[in-house]
Structure formats: structure tokens, C-alpha cells
Amino acid sequence: MYNLLKGKKGIIFGALDSKSIAWKVAERAHEEGATFVLTNAPIAMRMGTINELAEKTGSQIIPADATSSEDLENLVEKSMEILGGKIDFVLHSIGMSINVRKGKHYTDSNYDFTHKGFDVSALSFHRVMNVLYNKNAMNEWGSIVALTYMAAQRVFPDYNDMADNKAYLESIARSFGYFFGRDQKVRVNTISQSPTPTTAGTGVKGFDGFIKYADEMSPLGNATALDCANYTISMFSDLTKMVSLQNLFHDGGFSNMGVSTKVMDLFVGDE
Numbered sequence: 001m002y003n004l005l006k007g008k009k010g011i012i013f014g015a016l017d018s019k020s021i022a023w024k025v026a027e028r029a030h031e032e033g034a035t036f037v038l039t040n041a042p043i044a045m046r047m048g049t050i051n052e053l054a055e056k057t058g059s060q061i062i063p064a065d066a067t068s069s070e071d072l073e074n075l076v077e078k079s080m081e082i083l084g085g086k087i088d089f090v091l092h093s094i095g096m097s098i099n100v101r102k103g104k105h106y107t108d109s110n111y112d113f114t115h116k117g118f119d120v121s122a123l124s125f126h127r128v129m130n131v132l133y134n135k136n137a138m139n140e141w142g143s144i145v146a147l148t149y150m151a152a153q154r155v156f157p158d159y160n161d162m163a164d165n166k167a168y169l170e171s172i173a174r175s176f177g178y179f180f181g182r183d184q185k186v187r188v189n190t191i192s193q194s195p196t197p198t199t200a201g202t203g204v205k206g207f208d209g210f211i212k213y214a215d216e217m218s219p220l221g222n223a224t225a226l227d228c229a230n231y232t233i234s235m236f237s238d239l240t241k242m243v244s245l246q247n248l249f250h251d252g253g254f255s256n257m258g259v260s261t262k263v264m265d266l267f268v269g270d271e
């Protein structure tokens with residue numbers, strides 16, 4: 001370990017169970033010397049195993065529904081009290097689509113579901129930054145990261161309305177990141193991660209197919225949740241302090257591929 005986050009204070013959203021990307025980020029942040037508060041939606045507290053992670057990393061948990069500005073205000077105020085000062089890093093690792101969950105086809109969306117999914121998966125990122133910005137809660141050169149997926153740029157049919165939510169999320173990173181950088185010297189980025197077998201990931205129809213496809217297409221294969229955590233730690237560290245407003249692909253090279261020999265071989269007949 002490199003002590004990359006020694007003395008840094010953070011808030012980590014979205015650790016549900018040990019498969020969650022946020023869980024791995026919390027474990028790695030702890031190993032790198034950070035202290036942080038863990039948070040998740042109150043309902044996730046009952047379903048998941050976040051207490052185990054809190055114990056392991058010596059962290060406190062503050063429940064917050066990321067669609068409630070009131071909850072987020074309470075979270076940020078309490079976090080600063082617990083951690084004894086302003087925040088250096090924030091991970092937004094939140095996603096949910098009711099259309100996906102209920103198997104509604106993209107061409108036949110239930111718009112109440114669409115609204116809710118948008119609120120949870122995209123607008124929540126704006127809300128989180130709004131509260132941090134207005135409370136002047138971030139230290140200079142602090143780093144805010146949200147996790148996203150390449151369906152924001154390319155078509156993945158079963159990713160459904162999450163594709164639109166991710167496009168909006170990435171746009172918020174740029175738009176809010178401008179003001180956060182200009183006014184408070186805080187950087188904001190999104191990390192676009194490979195398909196990863198987590199609760200949110202495996203909930204997408206056809207996940208088994210597209211995780212294998214991505215693995216065969218990528219020169220390095222798929223990035224794991226732990227790989228994603230390592231990259232996120234580097235984005236929280238001082239080594240990346242001039243990186244902002246970026247959507248950073250963390251996918252073993254997938255996003256720049258046209259076709260790989262492995263995938264092409266599947267379509268070559270006996271000639």
C-alpha cells in the first residue's frame with residue numbers, strides 16, 4: 001500500500017454488499033490511510049451488509065436517500081462533525097431503474113418508473129454536489145467521482161433507461177464540475193467501468209452475454225470491481241489533481257475497439 005490517501009476524509013455512497021464497487025473502494029481507501037463515512041439508502045441498510053464494512057474500516061454509517069436534499073444536508077453536516085473537518089473525496093456509486101427491474105421494454109417505458117430511476121441514478125449526483133458546494137464542505141483540490149457505463153455513448157439494448165440516466169449523469173459532472181473547479185478548486189469526474197457482477201449489474205437483462213462479449217472484445221479483458229476501486233483511489237489522490245470534467249473509460253480498452261479476433265472468429269465460416 002502507498003499511503004495515497006493518508007489524512008484524507010471522505011464520503012462513500014453505495015456499498016450494499018461485498019460485491020459492490022463502493023465496498024471495494026471503501027476497503028482500498030481504508031488501506032490507503034483515509035477516514036470516511038459510509039452512506040446508503042435507509043432501505044439498503046436493511047437488505048445489505050454495510051455494518052460489516054463499517055466495522056472492518058472503522059467507519060460510521062449515516063443513512064441518506066440520495067433523492068432527498070434534506071437527508072443529504074444532514075449527511076454532509078454530520079460527516080464533517082465525525083471526520084473533524086471538510087471533505088477531500090466523495091464517491092457517488094448509485095444506480096437503479098424500475099423499468100429494468102420490472103422488465104419494461106425501453107420502447108414501452110412506464111414514465112413514473114423513468115422519473116424515479118432518473119431521480120435516483122442521475123439527479124442525485126447534482127443534489128449531492130449542490131449540498132457540498134453550498135455548504136462549502138469540500139477542501140481545495142478535493143475530488144468527486146461518480147460511476148457510469150458506456151451505454152451513455154453507445155447502444156446496449158437491454159441497458160434500457162439507465163443509458164439515458166448515465167448520459168445525464170456524465171453531463172452533470174461536466175456542468176457542475178466547471179463551477180466547482182472555478183469557485184472551490186474541486187475536481188469532478190466520472191469513471192466508465194466494464195460490466196461487473198454486482199447486484200445492480202446482474203439485474204440488467206442479458207448481463208451474462210454482454211459481460212462475456214466485453215471480455216472477449218477488450219485487449220486486457222474486463223476490469224474488475226477491485227481494479228475500479230484502485231483507479232478510483234488514484235482519482236482521489238493528489239497524483240491526479242489536474243484531472244477534471246472527464247469521463248474516464250476504465251474498461252480494458254473496450255471503448256476504442258471495433259472488433260477483436262476472438263469475436264471475429266465466431267463469425268468466420270469454413271472457407
Ligand SMILES: NC(=O)c1ccc[n+]([C@@H]2O[C@H](COP(=O)([O-])OP(=O)(O)OC[C@H]3O[C@@H](n4cnc5c(N)ncnc54)[C@H](O)[C@@H]3O)[C@@H](O)[C@H]2O)c1
Binds near residue numbers: 193197
Ligand atoms: N455493475 C456494473 O456492471 C456497472 C458498470 C458500470 C457502472 N456501474 C455503476 O456503478 C455504480 C455502483 O453499482 P454496483 O455495480 O456496485 O451495484 P450495487 O447494486 O452494489 O450498488 C448500487 C447502489 O445504489 C444504491 N442506491 C439505490 N437507490 C439509492 C438511493 N435512493 N439513495 C442512495 N443509494 C441508493 C443501492 O443501495 C446500492 O448500494 C452504479 O452507478 C452503477 O450504475 C456498474
